[in-house]
Structure formats: structure tokens, C-alpha cells
Amino acid sequence: MIGETITIAVDFDGTIVEDKYPRIGKPIIFAFETLKKLQDKGHRLILWTYRKGPELEEAVQFCKDNGIVFYAVNNSFPEEEFNLSHSRKINADIFIDDRNVGGLMSWGEIYQELVGEKPISNKYTTKKKGWFSFLK
Numbered sequence: 578m579i580g581e582t583i584t585i586a587v588d589f590d591g592t593i594v595e596d597k598y599p600r601i602g603k604p605i606i607f608a609f610e611t612l613k614k615l616q617d618k619g620h621r622l623i624l625w626t627y628r629k630g631p632e633l634e635e636a637v638q639f640c641k642d643n644g645i646v647f648y649a650v651n652n653s654f655p656e657e658e659f660n661l662s663h664s665r666k667i668n669a670d671i672f673i674d675d676r677n678v679g680g681l682m683s684w685g686e687i688y689q690e691l692v693g694e695k696p697i698s699n700k701y702t703t704k705k706k707g708w709f710s711f712l713k
């Protein structure tokens with residue numbers, strides 16, 4: 578994973594921001610910082626949400642205001658047009674979504690998992706040691 582360029586699909590409500598749908602909740606701690614770092618590393622971010630129309634535009638603008646412009650929105654490719662030769666299943670290597678089995682990892686953990694280093698500030702990460710720490 579580390580060193581490769583991957584495509585990451587990211588949910589919005591409950592993942593980047595607290596779920597206040599159809600309103601926009603507060604950013605979840607460390608989400609935008611992590612997304613920025615992933616883009617800096619060359620990874621592609623796709624916004625993958627059930628939002629559409631004006632609610633979708635608000636979410637896209639909110640992310641832009643927070644420094645994140647997505648490679649594509651609810652699509653595998655920029656400006657992709659729907660046609661029956663394309664699979665409707667999005668083409669991403671990784672999904673970050675609060676509907677995961679087991680829920681959403683903290684963004685501090687996501688950062689460590691995907692960037693392969695500790696976030697700059699430890700204050701957002703959990704103090705609890707995962708079982709991986711025994712391997713180090």
C-alpha cells in the first residue's frame with residue numbers, strides 16, 4: 578500500500594462530518610488533515626455519498642472550503658457519463674465509510690494505516706495500544 582498510488586472512496590455524512598444530514602455536521606476530528614495528506618501523497622480521492630443535487634453541491638463546496646477538491650464525485654472518473662457499458666460499482670481500492678462493519682476507525686488510525694506514519698499531532702489519536710504495537 579505505502580508507496581503505491583491508490584484510489585480512495587470517502588463517504589461524507591458520518592465520515593468526513595458528523596451526520597446531520599441533510600444539514601452539514603461539524604468536521605470529524607482529523608478528517609480533512611488526513612485527506613489532505615493522502616492527496617499530498619498522490620492518492621486519488623472520490624467522494625462517494627448518497628447525497629445528490631443541491632445537498633451534494635453543498636457537501637462538495639464544504640470540502641473545497643476545507644481544502645479538499647475530489648478527483649471525482651459519485652463516479653469512478655471525473656465527468657464520467659452514465660452508460661450501460663460501465664459498471665455502476667465504483668472503482669476504488671479502499672472505502673472509508675461509517676457504515677463499515679465495526680464502524681469507522683478514528684481518522685488518526687486511518688492516517689497511520691494509509692500514510693504509514695503517525696499523524697503530526699498525537700492528541701487526536703487514541704492512547705490505547707493496538708495489538709500491532711506488539712509487532713514493532
Ligand SMILES: [Mg+2]
Pocket residue numbers: 588589590591592674675676
Ligand atoms: Mg455515512
